[in-house]
Amino acid sequence: MTSSTTATRQLRNLIDGELVDGISGFVKLDPTTGLPLAEVHEAGRHQVDRAVAAARAALDGPWGRMTVNDRATVLRRIADAIERRFDDLVAAEVGDTGKPETLARDLDVARAAANFRAFADVTASTGLDSYLTELPGGRQALNYAVRKPLGVVAVIVPWNLPLLLLTWKLAPALAAGNTVVVKPSEETPSSATLLGEILLEAGLPAGVVNVVHGFGPDSAGEFLTSHPGIDGVTFTGETSTGAAIMRTVAPRVRPVSFELGGKNAAVVFADADLDAAVAGLSRSTYLNTGQVCLCTERIYVERPIFDEVAARLSESAARLRLGRPDNPATTTGPLISQQHREKVLSYFELVQDSGATVLTGGRVPTLGDGLDGGFWIEPTLWAGLDNTHRAVREEIFGPVAALIPFDSEDEAVSLANDTEYGLAAATWTRDLTRGHRVAQRMNVGMSWVNTWYLRDLRSPFGGMGLSGVGREGGHHSLEFYTEPTNVCVQL
Numbered sequence: 001m002t003s004s005t006t007a008t009r010q011l012r013n014l015i016d017g018e019l020v021d022g023i024s025g026f027v028k029l030d031p032t033t034g035l036p037l038a039e040v041h042e043a044g045r046h047q048v049d050r051a052v053a054a055a056r057a058a059l060d061g062p063w064g065r066m067t068v069n070d071r072a073t074v075l076r077r078i079a080d081a082i083e084r085r086f087d088d089l090v091a092a093e094v095g096d097t098g099k100p101e102t103l104a105r106d107l108d109v110a111r112a113a114a115n116f117r118a119f120a121d122v123t124a125s126t127g128l129d130s131y132l133t134e135l136p137g138g139r140q141a142l143n144y145a146v147r148k149p150l151g152v153v154a155v156i157v158p159w160n161l162p163l164l165l166l167t168w169k170l171a172p173a174l175a176a177g178n179t180v181v182v183k184p185s186e187e188t189p190s191s192a193t194l195l196g197e198i199l200l201e202a203g204l205p206a207g208v209v210n211v212v213h214g215f216g217p218d219s220a221g222e223f224l225t226s227h228p229g230i231d232g233v234t235f236t237g238e239t240s241t242g243a244a245i246m247r248t249v250a251p252r253v254r255p256v257s258f259e260l261g262g263k264n265a266a267v268v269f270a271d272a273d274l275d276a277a278v279a280g281l282s283r284s285t286y287l288n289t290g291q292v293c294l295c296t297e298r299i300y301v302e303r304p305i306f307d308e309v310a311a312r313l314s315e316s317a318a319r320l321r322l323g324r325p326d327n328p329a330t331t332t333g334p335l336i337s338q339q340h341r342e343k344v345l346s347y348f349e350l351v352q353d354s355g356a357t358v359l360t361g362g363r364v365p366t367l368g369d370g371l372d373g374g375f376w377i378e379p380t381l382w383a384g385l386d387n388t389h390r391a392v393r394e395e396i397f398g399p400v401a402a403l404i405p406f407d408s409e410d411e412a413v414s415l416a417n418d419t420e421y422g423l424a425a426a427t428w429t430r431d432l433t434r435g436h437r438v439a440q441r442m443n444v445g446m447s448w449v450n451t452w453y454l455r456d457l458r459s460p461f462g463g464m465g466l467s468g469v470g471r472e473g474g475h476h477s478l479e480f481y482t483e484p485t486n487v488c489v490q491l
């Protein structure tokens with residue numbers, strides 16, 4: 001292990017129900033202070049081999065033979081266990097990400113429990129796909145498809161909503177009877193390790209879920225996705241990483257489910273309820289310091305209300321409170337890492353060089369209180385850019401958006417769709433007929449009207465274009481995590 005002077009907490013891999021040392025290690029920093037938080041044991045090829053072997057053995061064991069109802073019961077027990085360990089999970093999420101405690105409670109950890117309950121319900125109520133086929137001469141054939149688990153699933157997740165996104169994949173994978181090897185982000189190893197322990201406490205057999213720590217290329221991530229023992233990969237993260245994983249799994253044609261990046265638009269019409277729109281835009285731009293794949297980075301505003309929206313949204317951004325996660329008044333945490341802040345700041349410089357207007361923010365703040373070694377950045381808003389600028393085309397993944405005026409509905413739709421991404425969009429208008437019309441014309445997986453990030457966990461979640469492959473949510477998740485075998489019986 002790499003030694004560190006102050007990080008004493010050790011995060012090990014979880015393989016076949018045991019905490020296992022890595023071959024080397026790295027120090028995870030606290031994003032609020034920049035100080036060491038924990039030492040993480042990085043899994044080598046050997047540990048990844050063991051994790052995949054443990055998952056394979058568990059698939060062939062009692063877990064693989066459990067009835068659907070019994071599995072649904074286990075999932076509900078897991079949700080209860082998450083609620084019992086709620087405060088510990090909040091502490092793990094907050095420590096790794098620096099996000100406000102209130103956000104971790106209301107969003108991340110609450111959704112983790114909800115994910116397991118939702119997929120317990122979905123799997124328990126899913127029927128068979130069956131057809132009675134009419135044959136010549138009055139005979140019939142009965143076709144029915146049974147669904148089997150996909151097998152050993154590699155689950156690779158990012159750092160922005162670590163527990164929420166992990167459980168969003170884990171719950172349906174387990175509901176469908178799979179076994180899993182998880183590779184959490186190197187930036188957020190804590191909640192995955194803790195969840196692994198909670199799953200065992202809830203009665204999940206050893207080896208059903210294994211957690212290996214490390215990085216992507218030439219580390220645990222790549223060892224896992226290139227492993228011949230896995231049957232599929234579900235991944236959430238950057239588009240370029242999705243492309244690399246696709247290349248890795250291509251020789252063995254394994255199925256992939258990809259939730260990738262976004263460059264999401266909001267369109268605000270002049271008839272919108274401006275109080276609701278400004279509150280919604282502030283949330284969609286700055287929630288989790290802009291580090292949500294669904295966050296808005298392009299805001300198209302109908303020209304007559306452009307100045308008013310610009311003024312009101314700037315005021316709203318300037319009112320956000322950066323600070324310690326345990327202060328209930330804190331609304332906004334730091335970025336995840338120094339490296340990520342450098343990336344976000346590089347766009348701030350590009351915009352400054354282009355002569356566009358910084359309506360608010362644009363700098364690294366000075367906070368005092370021991371926080372200035374952390375990876376803080378001001379919530380920022382720009383005007384004066386157009387769709388050709390790199391800051392309007394590329395995903396920044398920080399607390400920032402560009403405001404751009406438009407003059408007609410067609411122009412708004414065409415500006416919003418002028419991107420290679422296709423994850424999410426929001427339309428703000430009091431005219432619901434137009435709301436439906438515009439929402440449907442958006443080339444995205446998720447199109448909101450007069451709201452943002454409102455989710456029914458049964459509805460399809462995912463993106464088109466550079467934003468992903470496939471959909472997750474409700475039965476859409478089960479499509480990925482199962483393999484159908486059709487049985488045809490001539491009657």
Ligand code: NAD
Pocket residue numbers: 156157158159160161165183184185186214215216217220221222225236237238239241242244245258259260261262292293395397423462463467468
């Ligand atoms: P990332 O792609 O850098 O890393 C994600 C995970 O992949 C990490 O665990 C990382 O270690 C691993 N990884 C990296 N290279 C790999 C490789 N070659 N092989 C195997 N594993 C590899 O993403 P990030 O920076 O952690 O997360 C931010 C990105 O995630 C943003 O682009 C954001 O839009 C996207 N995201 C998308 C969604 C969605 O649902 N569409 C949700 C959240 C985040």
